[in-house]
Amino acid sequence: MRISRVAVGAALALASSLACAQTIKIGFISSYSGLNANLGPYMERAVRLYIKQHEKDLPPGVKIELVIRDDTGPNPDKAKQLAQELVVRDRVNILAGVIWTPNAMSIAPIATEAKVPFVIMNAGTAVITTRSPYIVRTSFTLWQSTYPLGQWAATKFKTAYTLVSDFGPGHDSEDAFTKSFTEGGGKIVGSVRVPLQNPDWAAYMQRVKDAKPDALMVFIPAGKTATAVMKNYSDLGLDKAGIKLIGPGDITTDEELPNMGDVALGVLTVHHYSAAADRPANKAFVAAWKKEYGANEVPNFLSAGSWDGMALIFDAIKQQKGKLDPEKTMEIFKHWKFANSPRGPISIDPETRDIIQPEYLREVRKVGGQLANVEIETLSPAVKDPWKELQKKK
Numbered sequence: 001m002r003i004s005r006v007a008v009g010a011a012l013a014l015a016s017s018l019a020c021a022q023t024i025k026i027g028f029i030s031s032y033s034g035l036n037a038n039l040g041p042y043m044e045r046a047v048r049l050y051i052k053q054h055e056k057d058l059p060p061g062v063k064i065e066l067v068i069r070d071d072t073g074p075n076p077d078k079a080k081q082l083a084q085e086l087v088v089r090d091r092v093n094i095l096a097g098v099i100w101t102p103n104a105m106s107i108a109p110i111a112t113e114a115k116v117p118f119v120i121m122n123a124g125t126a127v128i129t130t131r132s133p134y135i136v137r138t139s140f141t142l143w144q145s146t147y148p149l150g151q152w153a154a155t156k157f158k159t160a161y162t163l164v165s166d167f168g169p170g171h172d173s174e175d176a177f178t179k180s181f182t183e184g185g186g187k188i189v190g191s192v193r194v195p196l197q198n199p200d201w202a203a204y205m206q207r208v209k210d211a212k213p214d215a216l217m218v219f220i221p222a223g224k225t226a227t228a229v230m231k232n233y234s235d236l237g238l239d240k241a242g243i244k245l246i247g248p249g250d251i252t253t254d255e256e257l258p259n260m261g262d263v264a265l266g267v268l269t270v271h272h273y274s275a276a277a278d279r280p281a282n283k284a285f286v287a288a289w290k291k292e293y294g295a296n297e298v299p300n301f302l303s304a305g306s307w308d309g310m311a312l313i314f315d316a317i318k319q320q321k322g323k324l325d326p327e328k329t330m331e332i333f334k335h336w337k338f339a340n341s342p343r344g345p346i347s348i349d350p351e352t353r354d355i356i357q358p359e360y361l362r363e364v365r366k367v368g369g370q371l372a373n374v375e376i377e378t379l380s381p382a383v384k385d386p387w388k389e390l391q392k393k394k
Helices: 005-017 039-057 076-088 101-114 126-131 142-153 168-183 201-211 224-235 254-264 280-293 301-319 326-334 386-392
Strands: 023-030 063-070 094-097 118-120 135-137 159-165 187-194 215-219 244-248 268-271 346-348 355-367 370-383
Touching: 023 039, 023 076, 039 063, 039 094, 039 280, 039 301, 063 076, 076 094, 076 101, 094 101, 094 301, 101 118, 101 126, 101 135, 101 168, 118 301, 126 135, 126 386, 135 326, 142 168, 142 215, 142 244, 142 268, 142 355, 142 370, 142 386, 159 168, 159 201, 168 187, 168 215, 168 386, 187 201, 201 224, 224 254, 254 370, 268 370, 280 301, 301 326
Parallel strands: 023 063, 023 094, 094 118, 118 135, 159 187, 159 215, 215 244, 244 268
Antiparallel strands: 268 355, 346 355, 355 370
16 A cells, blocks of 8 residues: 555655654654564664663754554564554654564655655665665665675685575575675585574474585574574584584574573674674673663664664754754765764765674673673674675676
């Protein structure tokens, strides 16, 4: 269902009349039910914590109003409906959040038609930002982590097997790793794409074990799914068979490490964020998180993407003195830089509206008796999305 021109016109007219208002409404869409529903709160907590710490920095009288919606997991029809309601009925100034790629893709045309900036704080398929000029992303692309992973892996392993979830990010992860690993001289001995929901991990892991690769590269959505994969990897004895588990950081997401147990020890990943990083900005972020949400709680990479997304939004609000214009907002977004992100210095690529960020090689180790993703090498301090860079060369 398309938004009617009348509704869009009314929304734009009201948005214009409200430009001088002192309340900025952010329509925040995430997942609080359905697959990996535990991840939505990690995004919302970061958003609320940023607002709590920084609302005092806004122009006098300017307030933030969050309008929270649950898209129920990977459900593009529901996400589209919610975005329509937020734009037309709730008159939001900005759309934000979104865990799942299919949901982000369904929202993109609404952002374009209604001219509402859309800040993606997680969904990681490379192509998403090409679907609307009003999209900016503060999270990552799977190419950013998995392409460098393949380059590194080619220096350590002769053969690899890829196992990914059968949707956009999984396809990106498989393509990126395969390209860089084979370019580096490695050989892919098998590939499998598994259903997004309720796959038979034991059957797939047995297939991998039978292929006897040096390494298994896995991408699956972060959260409880990652723990299920880790346990099946151990139960079928792939580690004892000498098959090294590697992947982007989704497979050892920080909040799930305690649930994974010692089987996660030694797993190598490439990613842009770790709660264990000793950068001052990250130490402050983690300390604030624990103070707000409990001593045993840690932020994850969805939290970092959401925290930085709010820093981006706040900069646009401050630069416009609380009177948001969509086109000016997007111009500010395109040229944004943030030296004090918890993940290290980041910026937005003005050509693609995608993030430029460091990528770290990490190993799961015990630190103070707790499992942690320890950053052992910076593979690059400023990675642009490799997929988009490759498209330029075609």
